[in-house]
Amino acid sequence: MSKLNVAVLFGGVSNEHEISLRSAANIIRFMPKDKYNIIPIGITKKGRWLFYPGDVSEIENGNWETNSDCTPAVIIPDPMYRGILKYNDGKFSIEKIDVVYPAVHGKNCEDGILQGVLEMSGIPYVGSSALASATCMDKVLTHLVLEREGIRMAKFCTLLRDDLDRLDSFCEEVEEKLGFPVCVKPACSGSSVGVNKASNAEELKSAVKTAFSHDDKALVEEYIVGRELEVAVMGNSPSDTFTTSVGEILSANEMYDYEAKYVNTESASAIPDDIHENGVSKEIKETALKAYKALGCKGLSRIDFFAAKNGVYLNEINTLPGFTNISMYPKLMDDAGIPASELIDRLIKLCLELHGEI
Numbered sequence: 001m002s003k004l005n006v007a008v009l010f011g012g013v014s015n016e017h018e019i020s021l022r023s024a025a026n027i028i029r030f031m032p033k034d035k036y037n038i039i040p041i042g043i044t045k046k047g048r049w050l051f052y053p054g055d056v057s058e059i060e061n062g063n064w065e066t067n068s069d070c071t072p073a074v075i076i077p078d079p080m081y082r083g084i085l086k087y088n089d090g091k092f093s094i095e096k097i098d099v100v101y102p103a104v105h106g107k108n109c110e111d112g113i114l115q116g117v118l119e120m121s122g123i124p125y126v127g128s129s130a131l132a133s134a135t136c137m138d139k140v141l142t143h144l145v146l147e148r149e150g151i152r153m154a155k156f157c158t159l160l161r162d163d164l165d166r167l168d169s170f171c172e173e174v175e176e177k178l179g180f181p182v183c184v185k186p187a188c189s190g191s192s193v194g195v196n197k198a199s200n201a202e203e204l205k206s207a208v209k210t211a212f213s214h215d216d217k218a219l220v221e222e223y224i225v226g227r228e229l230e231v232a233v234m235g236n237s238p239s240d241t242f243t244t245s246v247g248e249i250l251s252a253n254e255m256y257d258y259e260a261k262y263v264n265t266e267s268a269s270a271i272p273d274d275i276h277e278n279g280v281s282k283e284i285k286e287t288a289l290k291a292y293k294a295l296g297c298k299g300l301s302r303i304d305f306f307a308a309k310n311g312v313y314l315n316e317i318n319t320l321p322g323f324t325n326i327s328m329y330p331k332l333m334d335d336a337g338i339p340a341s342e343l344i345d346r347l348i349k350l351c352l353e354l355h356g357e358i
């Protein structure tokens with residue numbers, strides 16, 4: 001069989017741009033070269049699409065953008081072409097693409113915007129549909145869908161930026177409904193950007209304003225004290241979807257904030273044994289599958305939980321989880337006997353299957 005052309009998209013107009021560079025470098029490194037012909041396309045922070053033919057290390061350190069060999073290359077939305085339009089030496093050319101691997105995270109990338117473009121192009125792409133991606137990116141929508149399914153999440157209140165003039169009464173509502181402390185986040189964000197703990201009304205107001213600097217909708221949740229546990233999920237249809245063992249985040253800070261995630265080397269992760277005893281592990285895996293199905297996720301997701309004294313809470317669903325050297329998704333899959341190269345190969349196959357290509 002001839003090699004498939006896989007466009008790996010990375011970067012993006014997202015506050016997780018840098019994390020994407022680290023994920024993409026690994027995805028390119030581990031993608032089996034005997035099966036796939038890799039076409040790396042970076043999206044700059046300003047939204048320019050560039051074909052990047054250089055070394056993968058330059059993706060990781062962010063220098064790829066200044067490489068003089070970069071040339072414009074965009075996905076063609078017209079499904080007749082199923083490919084990219086390249087511009088080089090004053091000439092346009094079209095290159096056929098068999099699969100798109102979006103190695104991106106966060107806004108404009110993981111939230112259905114990019115998936116919408118890919119959907120139009122008719123090219124199979126790894127991961128969930130535009131609708132499922134958008135619903136999982138919006139933490140308020142995730143709450144609404146999953147609570148209907150009977151899945152326990154933190155109690156919450158939400159405020160739109162348009163309603164900022166009623167911030168005082170909102171704070172009263174939060175105090176009455178949730179009490180303090182609370183966790184405040186932008187409805188749509190990632191990598192803990194804009195997430196803060198608030199222990200009183202004053203801190204709450206300031207945290208809500210911080211959340212509004214990242215999104216138009218703020219989510220305030222009761223503060224859950226518990227272990228942070230995550231599970232990796234892979235599959236398309238409920239009957240062939242599987243979950244890995246449960247992993248644990250050992251955060252260097254009280255909350256697993258941006259610093260604790262990507263800067264502080266004292267943060268760690270583990271695959272603990274003790275959570276099997278009281279049924280926590282089983283509950284997490286079953287809840288993860290239920291949530292994955294309810295939200296219509298396809299291909300892959302990492303689903304995050306808190307295990308508190310009074311039980312398990314689902315925190316969030318990441319439809320394009322990190323693939324960096326310290327990321328939990330590939331680690332859990334590796335532990336399940338699926339090393340990175342096989343994982344990427346299987347994710348591509350799942351996407352081709354979903355689009356009826358195999």
Ligand SMILES: Nc1ncnc2c1ncn2[C@@H]1O[C@H](COP(=O)(O)OP(=O)(O)O)[C@@H](O)[C@H]1O
Pocket residue numbers: 154183185189190191192193195221222223224225228254255256257304315316
């Ligand atoms: N309700 C909550 N109670 C306590 N801590 C929370 C709560 N929600 C989030 N956190 C902390 O903040 C971190 C980031 O929040 P999260 O909802 O996972 O957003 P992101 O999409 O940015 O990862 C979590 O990993 C956790 O440490």
Ligand SMILES: [Mg+2]
Pocket residue numbers: 191192304316
């Ligand atoms: Mg998170």
